[in-house]
Structure formats: structure tokens, C-alpha cells
Amino acid sequence: MSQSLHLVSRSPHFTFSALSSAHKASLLASLCRIPASSSFSCNGVLSLTASISDSSSPRVVVSDNGSGSVRAAAAVADSAASAAIEVDAVTEVELKENGFRSTRRTKLVCTIGPATCGSEQLEALAVGGMNVARINMCHGTREWHKRVIERVRKLNEEKGYAVAIMMDTEGSEIHMGDLGGASSAKAEDGEIWTFSVRAFDSALPEYTINVNYEGFAEDVKVGDELLVDGGMVRFEVIEKIGPDVKCLCTDPGLLLPRANLTFWRDGSLVRERNAMLPTISSKDWLDIDFGISEKVDFIAISFVKSAEVLNHLKSYIAARSPHGGISVIAKIESIDSLKNLEEIVLASDGAMVARGDLGAQIPLEQVPSAQQKIVQVCRQLNKPVIVASQLLESMIEYPTPTRAEVADVSEAVRQRADALMLSGESAMGQYPEKALAVLRSVSVRIEKWWREEKCHEAMVLPPVGSSFSDSISEEICISAAKMANNLGVDALFVYTHSGHMASLLSRCRPDCPIFAFTTTPSVRRRLNLQWGLIPFRLSFSDDMENNLNKTFSLLKARGMIKSGDLVIAVSDMLQSIQVMNVP
Numbered sequence: 001m002s003q004s005l006h007l008v009s010r011s012p013h014f015t016f017s018a019l020s021s022a023h024k025a026s027l028l029a030s031l032c033r034i035p036a037s038s039s040f041s042c043n044g045v046l047s048l049t050a051s052i053s054d055s056s057s058p059r060v061v062v063s064d065n066g067s068g069s070v071r072a073a074a075a076v077a078d079s080a081a082s083a084a085i086e087v088d089a090v091t092e093v094e095l096k097e098n099g100f101r102s103t104r105r106t107k108l109v110c111t112i113g114p115a116t117c118g119s120e121q122l123e124a125l126a127v128g129g130m131n132v133a134r135i136n137m138c139h140g141t142r143e144w145h146k147r148v149i150e151r152v153r154k155l156n157e158e159k160g161y162a163v164a165i166m167m168d169t170e171g172s173e174i175h176m177g178d179l180g181g182a183s184s185a186k187a188e189d190g191e192i193w194t195f196s197v198r199a200f201d202s203a204l205p206e207y208t209i210n211v212n213y214e215g216f217a218e219d220v221k222v223g224d225e226l227l228v229d230g231g232m233v234r235f236e237v238i239e240k241i242g243p244d245v246k247c248l249c250t251d252p253g254l255l256l257p258r259a260n261l262t263f264w265r266d267g268s269l270v271r272e273r274n275a276m277l278p279t280i281s282s283k284d285w286l287d288i289d290f291g292i293s294e295k296v297d298f299i300a301i302s303f304v305k306s307a308e309v310l311n312h313l314k315s316y317i318a319a320r321s322p323h324g325g326i327s328v329i330a331k332i333e334s335i336d337s338l339k340n341l342e343e344i345v346l347a348s349d350g351a352m353v354a355r356g357d358l359g360a361q362i363p364l365e366q367v368p369s370a371q372q373k374i375v376q377v378c379r380q381l382n383k384p385v386i387v388a389s390q391l392l393e394s395m396i397e398y399p400t401p402t403r404a405e406v407a408d409v410s411e412a413v414r415q416r417a418d419a420l421m422l423s424g425e426s427a428m429g430q431y432p433e434k435a436l437a438v439l440r441s442v443s444v445r446i447e448k449w450w451r452e453e454k455c456h457e458a459m460v461l462p463p464v465g466s467s468f469s470d471s472i473s474e475e476i477c478i479s480a481a482k483m484a485n486n487l488g489v490d491a492l493f494v495y496t497h498s499g500h501m502a503s504l505l506s507r508c509r510p511d512c513p514i515f516a517f518t519t520t521p522s523v524r525r526r527l528n529l530q531w532g533l534i535p536f537r538l539s540f541s542d543d544m545e546n547n548l549n550k551t552f553s554l555l556k557a558r559g560m561i562k563s564g565d566l567v568i569a570v571s572d573m574l575q576s577i578q579v580m581n582v583p
């Protein structure tokens with residue numbers, strides 16, 4: 001087995017040569033896993049190769065690399081072929097307007113509902129920075145969701161956006177029915193409501209709520225507290241009559257269709273047989289089949305309890321969608337998911353801090369520390385993480401967020417979550433675009449603050465690779481990100497087929513943006529969820545020299561980079577780090 005690490009400079013102003021030779025040696029040693037005592041010279045053009053073989057000790061070879069070749073080849077490359085590179089039209093404008101450094105790193109997910117399902121509204125969200133459109137199978141029909149998917153795809157094709165689609169399953173939670181078509185109902189203090197598992201043929205009787213869980217009437221006891229949406233409205237169980245449960249409203253509020261229900265006894269959440277319900281219900285399986293046939297990019301699974309269900313789902317998807325293309329997101333929103341957090345995150349392709357239901361299952365004051373823990377575990381295990389629910393809840397009704405909401409969004413950005421998500425704000429609120437604009441501006445501002453203050457704590461990133469080759473990729477990315485920060489480069493370039501190398505770079509949360517080049521449209525869309533990645537679709541070969549020439553000329557033709565920009569390139573074909581100025 002032979003692996004090589006490659007370090008190449010072509011610029012006479014190569015920043016690397018300004019480092020002390022001890023620093024160079026230790027930097028290279030850390031790249032090559034060789035003793036830091038090895039010495040070498042590097043003036044101007046440098047190429048360093050460390051060959052690691054099974055039996056012998058590592059060798060380091062330093063050689064001249066012929067600096068003229070890049071420029072000559074770049075001249076040959078066809079600048080008219082700029083169409084051969086695809087990047088999200090909105091990001092392209094942002095990059096040109098704000099420069100590399102100021103592009104947004106935190107990704108934005110919008111739940112699509114009645115307020116945003118039209119093409120014009122979807123386009124306004126795409127222009128406003130939506131990276132992922134989420135459809136929640138808890139609401140609406142499959143036909144309704146199919147039309148949304150088609151509209152998003154059409155916009156991507158016609159307008160050059162790269163919005164990914166996330167389908168979120170309903171899951172086996174206990175929730176209320178549809179309120180007989182009403183958009184909401186008000187429960188007042190002292191009123192008596194009936195929660196029933198009966199199926200009503202005609203209109204719902206007054207003060208009656210349908211419950212979707214068969215075992216409901218048997219599982220609750222007189223005296224239990226019934227919480228709607230984690231406490232937005234509260235009832236006390238006063239009487240059980242067959243399938244009907246009579247409840248007294250103790251905290252008034254608005255009942256919304258399909259609102260989640262939990263019941264509490266002596267201050268603890270009651271988890272009777274409902275805890276035994278399958279994570280993926282039969283309805284969810286049909287929705288998953290729908291998601292696979294619609295080729296959605298992400299499937300988010302509600303109320304995940306263990307890794308087992310994710311492994312099962314992943315083999316199910318792999319059998320039906322052999323070329324891959326669908327990532328599985330585990331929603332952390334139950335006590336069980338917190339208990340089994342690491343195994344769940346490991347088995348997933350990403351996670352969501354689903355604070356809505358999580359806050360109904362654990363005391364509210366525990367949600368912030370749970371969020372921090374989940375974000376941290378995901379980053380350590382190299383999985384993208386979304387912070388979701390109530391980020392800008394007041395903006396469902398008002399055009400301006402509260403100061404507390406802005407502080408909450410800032411905290412998620414400061415924790416360097418990969419993505420933030422809007423739910424009701426974009427699905428059924430009055431100001432979806434304004435809410436998205438708040439997420440965008442707060443993200444950009446806090447990211448800038450964080451870079452200025454350099455207050456990024458050095459998080460220990462444990463090894464995640466399962467093979468030696470994986471470990472080399474990981475070390476390369478950690479070193480490249482560190483070099484990018486130390487040298488103040490303009491961008492990191494990564495050439496990646498599967499996207500893995502790009503996510504390893506993203507995990508390091510470097511100061512500069514990461515241009516991720518990939519050959520597959522679906523990989524490109526999925527990279528859209530990850531922190532700091534600007535995904536491009538580009539055909540490339542195993543020849544890095546060629547790839548770089550091609551990329552430079554295409555990006556220059558588009559006005560996205562210019563001569564003299566300093567970039568660091570890594571790739572998963574040739575495990576290498578190259579530092580260079582754009583010719």
C-alpha cells in the first residue's frame with residue numbers, strides 16, 4: 001500500500017516559505033506523521049511527497065514541480081466552457097457581492113406549508129437563502145407535497161438554484177386530529193373538553209378533540225396532566241368514559257390541528273405502551289416509499305429511539321435506491337434519543353435538534369444543554385446537525401423578532417450548528433421571507449463576530465475514520481483547515497466524489513469558505529446542508545493538475561475568483577494538500 005501527501009506551491013510569494021524551517025518541519029511532520037526533525041528546503045516552488053508503505057518507515061521526497069505548467073494549461077482550458085461548472089445562483093451572487101470571507105456559513109432550512117407552497121413564494125425563499133426545503137408529512141397530502149417538490153425542482157432547473165428537499169416523517173407520536181377543518185380552536189380556563197379515540201363520521205361535536213392513539217383512554221388515569229404542544233395548553237383528566245376522556249382546561253390557549261399530546265403523572269412524563277409504538281409507522285413507510293420515488297435528498301425520521309431503526313431504514317433505502325442519494329436525518333426529540341445519542345448519531349447521516357417535541361418530553365430548562373450536547377456530538381462524529389423549532393416563533397404573527405429570539409438564533413450559530421430551521425414561521429406564518437432574512441443576517445453577523453474575536457475554542461475532534469486511509473483523509477483536512485486559518489487563505493478547494501472529504505473539512509469550521517467540487521448533482525444538493533460548504537457540480541478527473549486548471553479558468557470566467565487569490569486544495573483521489581495563488 002502506498003499513500004502520498006503532496007504539498008505544492010507555485011507562487012513566488014508563497015506564504016509557506018515565510019515560515020521558520022522548524023515550523024515547516026513540524027507542519028509537514030504533522031501532515032506526514034514523521035519525526036519533526038526531518039529537514040528540507042522550500043524556496044518558491046516546492047513539492048513534497050511522503051510515501052507510507054506497510055513495512056518501511058515513511059520517506060519524504062522534496063522536488064521541483066515545474067511552475068509554468070498551470071498557467072500554460074489554464075490558457076489552453078476553454079474559458080467559454082463556464083457553463084460546465086454549476087453553483088447555486090444565489091450563492092454566486094452573494095460571493096460576488098460580499099467576497100469570500102463574508103459569505104454565510106450557516107445553512108438554512110425552511111418548512112414549506114400553505115404560506116410558501118406557490119412557485120413565487122418558493123422562489124422568494126430560494127433567493128432569500130433557503131438551502132433546504134422541508135416538507136412535513138404530518139400535514140397535507142402526498143399529492144400536495146409532490147407538487148411542492150416539483151416546483152422546487154423546476155426552480156432549480158430553470159433558475160439555477162440548488163435547493164435540496166427534506167421529507168420529514170410523521171412518526172408514532174400521540175397527537176390530536178384535524179379539528180374538523182378549523183384552523184385552530186380556543187380552549188378557555190375551566191372548560192371541559194372530551195379527548196376521544198372514537199372515529200367521528202360527521203362533524204366533531206363541540207369541545208371534542210380526536211386522538212390518534214388507540215391506547216390513549218386506557219393509558220391515562222384520572223388526575224393526569226395532559227399537555228398540548230409541550231404545555232401551550234394544559235388539561236387535567238377528570239373522568240374516563242369508555243373511549244372518551246373528559247379533561248378540565250387548567251391553562252388556556254390555542255389548540256392547533258394535529259398538535260402533539262403528552263401526559264404527565266406526579267411530575268413525570270408517562271410513557272406507557274405508546275413508548276412501544278414503532279418509530280416508523282405503516283403510514284411512515286408509505287411516505288418513505290413516496291420520498292424514495294420522488295428522489296428527495298433527505299429523509300428525517302421523527303422520534304428515533306435507537307440506532308437499529310436507522311440501520312434498517314438505510315438498508316431499505318439502499319435496496320430501492322441503489323445509487324444512493326438519500327441521507328437519513330435522525331430527529332432527537334425524545335428521552336430515548338437522548339439516552340442513545342451517540343449510537344443514533346453514528347448510525348445517521350445527520351441529526352436534528354427537534355426542540356418542539358424535545359421540550360415536551362424533558363423539562364424546558366434542560367433543552368439548552370441538550371442542544372449544546374447534540375451539536376457537539378454531531379460535530380465530533382462528523383454528522384451535520386440542524387437546530388429546529390421556535391427560533392423565531394413570534395414572527396408567525398409579527399414582522400420583527402423578539403430580542404430573545406435573536407439571542408437564541410445567535411447561540412445556535414455560535415455553537416456552529418450546520419443549519420437552522422424555520423417551522424411554522426415559514427409554513428404558515430405571515431412573514432416567511434422576513435423570518436428567513438433574520439436568520440440570514442443574524443448568521444452572517446455572528447459568524448463575522450466569531451471570526452473577529454477568534455473565539456473559536458479548539459474543540460477536540462476525535463478520529464472518526466475506520467481505516468488507515470480514512471485517517472489520512474482526516475489528518476489532511478485538519479491540517480489543511482489549520483493551514484488555511486494560519487495563512488489566511490481566501491478559500492479551501494476540495495474535490496470529492498462522495499462528499500466525505502468536504503464534510504471532514506466542514507467539521508473543522510475553518511475561517512474561509514470551502515468550495516466543494518463534486519461530480520454528482522445529488523451529492524452537491526446534500527452538501528448544501530453542511531456548514532461552510534459551497535457545493536459546485538463539476539466533472540473532474542484523477543489528475544489534480546488538470547482539475548485545478550479547469551476550475552481556475554471556469555471560476556475566473558464566471559468572475560468568482562481572480563488572479564492572486566490564495567487557495568488550498570485537497571482531494572479524495574490523490575490525498576494531497578496544495579497551497580497556491582490563482583494564476
Ligand SMILES: Nc1ncnc2c1ncn2[C@@H]1O[C@H](COP(=O)(O)OP(=O)(O)O)[C@@H](O)[C@H]1O
Pocket residue numbers: 111112113114136138139140256257258259356423424425427428
Ligand atoms: N403541509 C402543510 N399543510 C398545512 N399546514 C402545514 C403544513 N406543514 C406545516 N404546516 C403548519 O405549520 C405548522 C408548523 O409546522 P411544523 O413545525 O413542521 O409542524 P408541527 O407543528 O406539527 O410540528 C404546523 O403546525 C401546521 O399548522
Ligand SMILES: C=C(OP(=O)(O)O)C(=O)O
Pocket residue numbers: 136138168302331333353354355356357358388389423
Ligand atoms: C422539528 C420537530 O418535529 P415536528 O415539527 O415534525 O414535530 C420538533 O418537534 O421540533
Ligand SMILES: [K+]
Pocket residue numbers: 136137138168169170171302
Ligand atoms: K414530523
Ligand SMILES: [Mg+2]
Pocket residue numbers: 302333354356357358
Ligand atoms: Mg417533532
